Amino acid sequence: MSTEAQPRDFIRNIIAEDLATNKHDGRLATRFPPEPNGYLHIGHAKSICLNFGVAEEMGGQCHLRFDDTNPIKEETEFIDAIKEDVKWLGFDWGEHEYYASNYFEQLYAWAVQLIKAGKAYVDDLSGEQMRELRGTLTEPGQNSPHRDRSVEENLDLFERMRNGEFKDGEKVLRAKIDMAAPNMNLRDPAMYRILKAHHHRTGDAWCIYPMYDFAHGQSDSIEQITHSICTLEFADHRPLYDWFIEQLGIFAPRQYEFARLNLGYTVMSKRKLQQLVAEKHVSGWDDPRMPTLVGMRRRGFPAKAIRTFCERIGVGKSDSWIDMSVLEDCVREELNEEAPRAMCVLDPLKVVITDYPEGQEEIFSAPIHPQKPEMGQRQIPFSREVYIERDDFMEEPPKKFFRLGPGREVRLRYGYVIKCEEVIYNDAGEVVELRCSHDPATLGAAPEGRKVKGIIHWVSADRALPVEVRQYDRLFNVESPGANKDVDFREEINPESMKVVTRCFGEPGLALASAGEAYQFERLGYFCTDSRDSRPDALVFNRTVTLRDSWAKAK
């Protein structure tokens, strides 16, 4: 066996090869280039883990660069949120925080250089006229009537564009490439447009802004990025970036494209996410049902789980749909390891232990984590009246059900084995209370002469801590929302994606739960206090993910 780390995907293979052949003097630089016009989602996490991960593993550096070339859509709020999310994921860009807007002056100079070389021209066509002359996928386009303006005129016009002499949309700077190119991106693409808008960083210094296509490749070049990693849809743009770089005679990064992440039963498009927020289908970008990193964080997904997920799904070029179960497994794996255990009854059913003295209380000691004794013990009070989960009792239990039923025995976790002696009904015939006996010899010991397989969670009635629990489920009812062209994706929202349960009872120790802290509610799932709405005197827990439940499957 080789002791070398094995590359895990085609991009790492390429980089390892480049490093081995000393391609850039052994230098490696990547970058994560978000546009600050929204919050980061799990799809971005894939890119972040790739770019930062590769740099970390292979001795390179990774830049955080904001591609802020469109002042109309971008805001400082998003910049701060993006930085926080990247940090939360566990990555550090160090000194390498950049903005495409920092390069505006250089980009302008390069545009002038291209004009002087006869490779760019100012066009007067409207957007609509440009579209008409662009041709179609199968027919070539036609040259703009302004394509052959003199260098002097173009220089003059472009300067006047910068000086604000024209209105928005009146003129545009275009690259002079080939209107008949089979690649649409090469049909004289726009380089600069007039936008009399306030930019979040450059203020009102500019009224012309470079297009992404004229800024992105050169920004990578300026930063000496060796490997420009982006998603598949930009493969068609690569020839354009290469063209600019070649005309300009500047450092040439190599671009590699990978398939973006698709996750089942959610949406990843920024437009759709924005819509969900704007139309209040969710409570905000950080709604725990959102696939945003802020949402997942609030939901209780550990950053480590998201990184594991990104590793597990791999990096390839084929369009892929990842099953939510992969993410959930990563979350469970991490939380199982870290989360302290506690008992909490979501749908309480009162149980009276008739042969246990009134007013008496015992304190049971239970491990905080059964597999990790070093995490210590917790104290759980027990008394004559307890609450159990309504689901853990059945009047007519099937054979395979080994919880409570009339005349049946079950163990109260970390407590006694109890036996259901009597069922109390209300006038409507609903079960409202159970009368049970207990076996005093079963505390920490197996019952004699019989087996009790069922173990249920419970909470002592007079010490029960009332809490609110929010049970989250998938946001959409269909695996690929919006895929059906005849149905608006908003109609595919799962109306039961959030169930709020207000009268749950937790064990008393839960009162100490701090903001965002994760617990395993035994037999139920992983929960964490809601970072927005939970207060020490009114705890609110979000269900992060349920435990696996083979009983539910068996039913």
Add this chain to the structure above:
RNA sequence: UGGGGUGUCGCCAAGCGGUAAGGCAACGGACUCUGACUCCGUCAUGCGUAGGUUCGAAUCCUACCACCCCAGCCA
């Protein structure tokens, strides 16, 4: 019918001419004071299809088929 890209188990994904890794899911079983965790099994004579080259092909060649992306003064 232009250009770019992709097709290996239900979902991802290794593989780079020497006889199909791994994960998730699923299904059995063991263990268990969480029907959890853990553990142990099972799960592609087959790699989009059809030909060809070769002692040997998922890997090379040819043709075909399917799906995704591109006609913003968005990124």
